[in-house]
Structures are given as C-alpha cells and as structure tokens.
Amino acid sequence: MTPTELLKTVYLGDRACKAVSLQGWEKRVTVHVEVISRIRGQAGTWDFYTAEDIPDGRLVFADVRRIRFDPSGPIPNDLINELVVSKIDESSLGKLVYAFRLSVGSVDEAGMSTEVIVEIEACDFYLEDPRVPERAIRE
Numbered sequence: 001m002t003p004t005e006l007l008k009t010v011y012l013g014d015r016a017c018k019a020v021s022l023q024g025w026e027k028r029v030t031v032h033v034e035v036i037s038r039i040r041g042q043a044g045t046w047d048f049y050t051a052e053d054i055p056d057g058r059l060v061f062a063d064v065r066r067i068r069f070d071p072s073g074p075i076p077n078d079l080i081n082e083l084v085v086s087k088i089d090e091s092s093l094g095k096l097v098y099a100f101r102l103s104v105g106s107v108d109e110a111g112m113s114t115e116v117i118v119e120i121e122a123c124d125f126y127l128e129d130p131r132v133p134e135r136a137i138r139e
Helices: 001-007
Strands: 017-023 030-034 035-038 056-071 080-088 097-108 113-128
Touching: 001 080, 001 097, 001 113, 017 080, 080 113
Parallel strands: none
Antiparallel strands: 017 030, 030 056, 056 113, 080 097, 097 113
C-alpha cells in the first residue's frame, strides 16, 4: 500500500501522542501513539473495530527529508487531531516524497492547550507494533 492508502486504514480519533522520536542518522521519525486502530469496513469508518488494535503503536516515517514543528516550543503530548498526507513531486530524487501533516495538542503544566502542527516530508510510512518491532506494517 502507498502511504495514502495505508492512512485510510488508520484510526487515531481520541488517541494521544505519547512521544515523538527523531533518529537523525537513520532519517526516521517515530510518533508513539497510545493506541492505533484500523479501519477495515467498506464504509471507511472505524465502527469501534478493535481486533487489530496496536497498543503503544508507532507511526513510522522513514527516509525523512525534513521535519518542522509549528509553533516551535510546545511538545506534542495530547490528542491527535488529524494526520493527512499528500504527494510531492520530487523527480530529481528518483523517489516519491510524501508530505505528512500531523495536528497534535500540547498541554502545559497550567492546563493550557496549544495545537502543534508537525510537518514531515518522507519517502516511506508504515506502522509498527512494539510486540513485533522488526515488522513494518504496510497493509
């Protein structure tokens, strides 16, 4: 599946971002999510399907070209509002590059919430189950 197709099978509603990890030498960004659910129904809605839930799941962005946090400063640590993807034409690289836009809340010690937009440009995207970390989930 392409990253666009895979994201259509991922449900993150009411789920929190536990961590964002940057692995510079590996050109990888990992977003640790409280629970990742899958959308498998023909209607394209979650419908409380939990058979394939991935507790402490990870959204993995590989072969990362760029990452940006807006605003800079607040740490993403609350509910994930949205994750969208679009294709970027980067024919000079010889690879397809995707632009991911992740909206995550950040709550400070006083309880004030800020929306943080995390923009990631990457060539690959997959899910990872910590129970089987060596397996990239792309279907």
